[in-house]
Amino acid sequence: MISTVDKATRVYVIDDEPLDNIIFKMLLKRVNSKIQVDAINDGRNAINKLIQMCKTKPEGLPDYIFLDLNMPGMNGWDFLAEFKRFGINQYKKIHINILSSSVYWEDINKSLSNPLVEHFFNKPINLENMKSIFRADGFAGNLSIV
Template identity: 40%
Template structure:
């Protein structure tokens, strides 16, 4: 499903690197015109944020979750386990992508072992990767 150009796409970016988040947000906004991006610096903060959204208005859950693996407090794997345990998105509104600088095949295979995870994307992000991730047609 590619994002509709008129609809605002909501994205939750879960990464402990503030500089990387700043760059990722700029790139996403360049690739996608109508975006609402929220960043969480660790999995625990993201789980708390999503729990709050689920409790108040589940329709406001993000369309996409871009999840780093290596973070303090709660890493990406712990996030996925807790996300599933709490059943935060029973209607599967959010599409989860692992966004990681890890090149280890065991991380890639582990990511693909989670039914919740749509794909594993290697950092650094760039506009082309983002357009591919969101299924946006390339402009010629």
């Protein structure tokens, strides 16, 4: 959740679609302009960045990750498996949200059944859903499909 302290909230959006990343960043800036957002175009680059950060600067880990499921190379499922395998949450609790164009119930159910995943959002995420994640009285921490 967005804090009123000086520390900026850090967000990673992991998605191979540049246009989706641009839309996501624009919406996020409308929620709060102080949120720092990094777009990473594939799961492997994201995992490597997170592992390196755990070793050198764990305080720089993101507060939130928005993860696409369908990406070439390392997809979202592979990312989640590697995230767990490397124990990244032991350094900092990161709120992981799936942001996918998948409409398959199997993907939704599998996402929400994963203990690392907090929410499943269909693309494109809308402003109200984005606000609800970062609102102090929002539903962060509860599993839901929106």
